[in-house]
Amino acid sequence: MSSPLVLALDVGGTNLRGEVLGSRLGAPVASLSLPTPEHDGEATFAAIEVLCRQLLDRLTPAQREQVEVVGLGVPGIVDHVRGVVRLAGNLGWVNMPLAARLSERLDLPVLVHHDVTVAGLAEQTLGAGSGVEDLLAVFIGTGIAATIVVAGKPVTGGLHQAGEIGHVSIDRDGLLCLCGQRGCLEMYSSARAIGRAYGELTGDPDATSLDVVSALGTDPRADTVWSDAIDALAHGLLAAITLLSPSRVIIGGGLSGAGPLLVDPLRARLVANARVAAIPPIVVARLGQRAGVLGAALATFRALEMERVSA
Amino acid sequence: MSSPLVLALDVGGTNLRGEVLGSRLGAPVASLSLPTPEHDGEATFAAIEVLCRQLLDRLTPAQREQVEVVGLGVPGIVDHVRGVVRLAGNLGWVNMPLAARLSERLDLPVLVHHDVTVAGLAEQTLGAGSGVEDLLAVFIGTGIAATIVVAGKPVTGGLHQAGEIGHVSIDRDGLLCLCGQRGCLEMYSSARAIGRAYGELTGDPDATSLDVVSALGTDPRADTVWSDAIDALAHGLLAAITLLSPSRVIIGGGLSGAGPLLVDPLRARLVANARVAAIPPIVVARLGQRAGVLGAALATFRALEMERVSA
Numbered sequence: 293m294s295s296p297l298v299l300a301l302d303v304g305g306t307n308l309r310g311e312v313l314g315s316r317l318g319a320p321v322a323s324l325s326l327p328t329p330e331h332d333g334e335a336t337f338a339a340i341e342v343l344c345r346q347l348l349d350r351l352t353p354a355q356r357e358q359v360e361v362v363g364l365g366v367p368g369i370v371d372h373v374r375g376v377v378r379l380a381g382n383l384g385w386v387n388m389p390l391a392a393r394l395s396e397r398l399d400l401p402v403l404v405h406h407d408v409t410v411a412g413l414a415e416q417t418l419g420a421g422s423g424v425e426d427l428l429a430v431f432i433g434t435g436i437a438a439t440i441v442v443a444g445k446p447v448t449g450g451l452h453q454a455g456e457i458g459h460v461s462i463d464r465d466g467l468l469c470l471c472g473q474r475g476c477l478e479m480y481s482s483a484r485a486i487g488r489a490y491g492e493l494t495g496d497p498d499a500t501s502l503d504v505v506s507a508l509g510t511d512p513r514a515d516t517v518w519s520d521a522i523d524a525l526a527h528g529l530l531a532a533i534t535l536l537s538p539s540r541v542i543i544g545g546g547l548s549g550a551g552p553l554l555v556d557p558l559r560a561r562l563v564a565n566a567r568v569a570a571i572p573p574i575v576v577a578r579l580g581q582r583a584g585v586l587g588a589a590l591a592t593f594r595a596l597e598m599e600r601v602s603a
Numbered sequence: 604m605s606s607p608l609v610l611a612l613d614v615g616g617t618n619l620r621g622e623v624l625g626s627r628l629g630a631p632v633a634s635l636s637l638p639t640p641e642h643d644g645e646a647t648f649a650a651i652e653v654l655c656r657q658l659l660d661r662l663t664p665a666q667r668e669q670v671e672v673v674g675l676g677v678p679g680i681v682d683h684v685r686g687v688v689r690l691a692g693n694l695g696w697v698n699m700p701l702a703a704r705l706s707e708r709l710d711l712p713v714l715v716h717h718d719v720t721v722a723g724l725a726e727q728t729l730g731a732g733s734g735v736e737d738l739l740a741v742f743i744g745t746g747i748a749a750t751i752v753v754a755g756k757p758v759t760g761g762l763h764q765a766g767e768i769g770h771v772s773i774d775r776d777g778l779l780c781l782c783g784q785r786g787c788l789e790m791y792s793s794a795r796a797i798g799r800a801y802g803e804l805t806g807d808p809d810a811t812s813l814d815v816v817s818a819l820g821t822d823p824r825a826d827t828v829w830s831d832a833i834d835a836l837a838h839g840l841l842a843a844i845t846l847l848s849p850s851r852v853i854i855g856g857g858l859s860g861a862g863p864l865l866v867d868p869l870r871a872r873l874v875a876n877a878r879v880a881a882i883p884p885i886v887v888a889r890l891g892q893r894a895g896v897l898g899a900a901l902a903t904f905r906a907l908e909m910e911r912v913s914a
Contacts (some may be wrong), residue, residue, distance in 0.1 A: 426761030440846065442753050442760075449753075449848025450737030451881040459879040460842045464773070464834075472878035523775075531771045531842050535751065537760025567783040568770040570762040 297321060297358040298592045299347055299400070301340065302407060302584030303366045304328060305382040305434050309581070310343045312351060312359065313589045317418065322350040333384035340364070341397050348398075362400050363592025365407035365584045366390065367437075369453060375404040381470075382434070403592050408455060409446050410587030411544065411579075412439020416446075417590060419578035420542045428538040429577065430457060430529065431545035436478040440536060458482065462527045480524035483547045489517045505550045522554070526561035533562070534569040544577030551576055608632060608669040609903045610658055610711070612651065613718060613895030614677045615639060616693040616745050620892070621654045623662060623670065624900045628729065633661040644695035651675070652708050659709075673711050674903025676718035676895045677701065678748075680764060686715040692781075693745070714903050719766060720757050721898030722855065722890075723750020727757075728901060730889035731853045739849040740888065741768060741840065742856035747789040751847060769793065773838045791835035794858045800828045816861045833865070837872035844873070845880040855888030862887055 295314055302309040308328055311320035326343050329335035348356060368380030375391020377383075391402040412421075412429035421427045421441065429439040436458030440447040447454045458478035459471055466475025479485055483501040491499035493513040507514035529541065543555055559574040579586055606625055613620045619639055622631035637654050640646035659667060679691030686702020688694075702713040723732075723740035732738045732752065740750040747769030751758040758765045769789035770782055777786025790796050794812040802810035804824040818825035840852065854866055870885040890897055 424761070438846070442758050443756070445754070447753050447847065450735070450850025451848040451883060453848040453879070453881055454846065456845045456848075456879050460845050461838065462775070464838055469878075473876065527772065527775055532846055534767045534771050535749070535765065535843055535846060536758065537762040537764040537767075539761025565784065567780075568764070568767050570764055572762060 294354070294358050296360040296593075296596065297355060298589045298596075299344060299359055299362045300585045300589035300592060301343065301362070301364045302411075302588060303336075303340065303364055303383065304407070304584065305367065308339060308343050309585050310347050311582075311585045311589065312347055312355070313586075315593050317586055317589055317593075321355060322347050324350070328383070331382070331384045333386075333388065336383050336385070337388070337390075337393065340394065344394070344398055359400065361592055361596065362394065362398060362402045363405060363588045363595075364390065364394075364402065365405050365410045365588035365591075367407045367435075370404055370406040371452070372404055372406065375402060377404065403595055405588055405591045406448075407584050407587075408437040409439050409448065410591045411583040412441065412455075412542075412587070413446055414579055414583045414587035414590055415439075415542050415544060415577050416441050416444075418586060419583065420544075420575050421540060424540045426536070426538045427540045427542060428529075428532055428536060429542040429544060430532075431577075431583075432482060432525075432543065432547035433545040434482060434484050436482050436545075438532065440532075441538075442536070457528060457532055460528050460531060462524055462531075477524060477528035481521045481528070483545075486517060486521045486547070489520070490514060493517065501547060505553060508553060518553075519557070522557050522561060526558055526565060529558070530562060530566055530569065533566070533571065537569065539572050541572055541574045542577050543574065544579075544583055548576050549580075605665070605669050607671040607904075607907065608666060609900045609907075610655060610670055610673045611896045611900035611903060612654065612673070612675045613722075613899060614647075614651065614675055614694070615718070615895065616678065619650060619654050620896050621658050622893075622896050622900065623658055623666070624897075626904050628897055628900055628904075632666060633658050635661070639694070642693070642695045644697075644699065647694050647696070648699070648701075648704065651705065655705070655709055670711065672903055672907065673705065673709060673713045674716060674899045674906075675701065675705075675713065676716050676721045676899035676902075678718045678746075681715055681717040682763070683715055683717065686713060688715065714906055716899055716902045717759075718895050718898075719748040720750050720759065721902045722894040723752065723766075723853075723898070724757055725890055725894045725898035725901055726750075726853050726855060726888050727752050727755075729897060730894065731855075731886050732851060735851045737847070737849045738851045738853060739840075739843055739847060740853040740855060741843075742888075742894075743793060743836075743854065743858040744856040745793060745795050747793050747856075749843065751843075752849075753847070768839060768843055771839050771842060773835055773842075788835060788839035792832045792839065794856075797828060797832045797858070800831070801825060804828065812858060816864060819864060829864075830868070833868050833872060837869055837876060840869070841873060841877055841880065844877070844882065848880065850883050852883055852885045853888050854885065855890075855894055859887050860891075 369378040461475035463475035469476035486501040680689040772786035774786035780787035
């Protein structure tokens with residue numbers, strides 16, 4: 293029997309990334325990326341189907357036969373047992389039966405995973421967390437979410453919503469979040485929040501976190517915005533470290549592209565502020581933009597193996 | 604062979620509680636309690652030895668033969684592998700080789716556990732968390748600390764300090780904690796903090812949290828202090844629930860004696876404040892003051908079993 297392939301997709305708020313991968317998760321057999329339609333659930337579903345078909349079309353007939361399953365990483369509240377996305381606000385999905393609908397269209401089994409959970413799994417297995425049993429992987433992009441790994445296993449929690457560090461409030465009287473709470477960490481330290489704060493100082497409504505990083509050391513307004521964002525991030529992270537005592541913290545997502553400019557001052561603040569919790573090494577994620585798609589593939593291969601063991 | 608007995612001790616900041624227990628953890632064969640000497644490490648060690656000897660003296664010679672091991676639950680930072688208490692500020696211990704010293708005095712093996720971890724284990728196994736795989740047990744007394752249980756197992760964390768929810772800061776510019784951080788939850792919601800806040804309003808320096816609970820509904824100052832403490836507790840708990848998504852939260856420790864007066868308004872605030880996290884049932888611990896000693900016994904019996912399996 294030839295070795296199986298997985299069609300893995302990372303369904304992001306900005307882009308859909310897909311790869312066809314073998315179980316060694318090396319170089320992809322095929323890869324493709326498409327923009328995510330904005331806030332239109334049906335258009336997003338259609339784009340996912342198109343991406344899958346285009347990826348399958350790039351394969352040889354023999355490779356096409358090897359594709360056993362489609363595995364997706366999706367943001368929001370995911371019921372991975374039923375393959376239903378309960379809520380993904382940025383994608384416009386509420387109780388979307390993603391596995392059933394996509395499986396019917398493609399005539400392949402479909403597994404649905406939580407994007408950050410599998411990205412954390414990928415970093416733990418193949419990236420910056422390799423060999424570490426207890427870690428916290430925080431992904432900072434449009435929003436902020438974390439994968440908590442305890443004793444080598446990602447924590448989903450009894451109510452299946454673990455890791456929502458972006459909605460930990462760091463100030464009871466703070467900024468009003470889209471979620472309705474006040475002071476959520478992602479209102480201060482997400483890429484979106486950093487871009488917005490800079491835009492308010494410069495008058496540029498299209499300012500992004502990349503503009504802030506580029507202007508560090510030359511524009512004092514950028515320095516202030518960056519410093520405030522890192523202060524808030526250190527405060528939120530310290531709460532998680534105090535609760536979980538991980539042996540490593542991984543910072544991933546788009547903002548982690550800033551590398552030492554982000555991680556060095558973050559580490560310094562954590563060490564300066566902490567009096568009770570021991571501060572573990574704070575490191576940058578290694579898999580970059582591929583973490584989500586590699587994680588979706590990894591989680592899908594693990595599910596395939598378990599099926600074979602139990603069959 | 605007769606069944607083994609364990610001499611279990613809960614080393615609290617106020618009292619030392621000891622019980623001699625069989626593996627079914629039913630009614631104790633013997634039990635005794637002594638006050639903890641204040642802030643004097645050597646006096647505390649001596650009191651622990653006295654308590655152990657007095658408990659052993661109460662046994663029949665046959666029972667005395669059955670006692671295989673002493674198991675202690677101790678607050679602070681505990682290295683349970685080496686039996687060393689790294690730091691227990693309230694007891695005046697720094698790098699105290701508790702297992703080695705007590706073992707030498709009593710001529711029995713001694714195991715040292717973290718008090719809150721084993722109290723949580725007891726509640727999970729025998730108390731309010733029975734049958735629940737993912738829970739958060741928060742113990743509120745002089746300080747505040749939690750046991751986090753994930754997939755049925757207490758989380759210690761890679762750096763062995765998990766569960767310090769009392770030192771999660773709920774306000775970056777808040778009250779200065781004894782630990783040196785600002786805004787630690789236990790500065791607002793511990794029994795000590797509640798007594799102190801009431802004393803500041805009434806002018807009574809000896810006011811306790813019990814005075815506050817007794818005056819609820821008759822003294823508006825008590826109502827205000829209680830309400831503020833529960834607001835803060837809800838804020839800190841919501842951070843932990845948002846990160847961990849437990850299927851049950853257990854409130855234990857001295858303050859949980861207030862029962863529904865504490866838990867009902869706490870639950871109402873959590874449900875009112877949460878927008879992202881699902882709020883699980885919030886319940887009062889069931890084992891009361893025995894949680895620590897039962898947990899120390901339980902953890903010690905488990906260690907005995909593992910030894911037998913591996914021997």
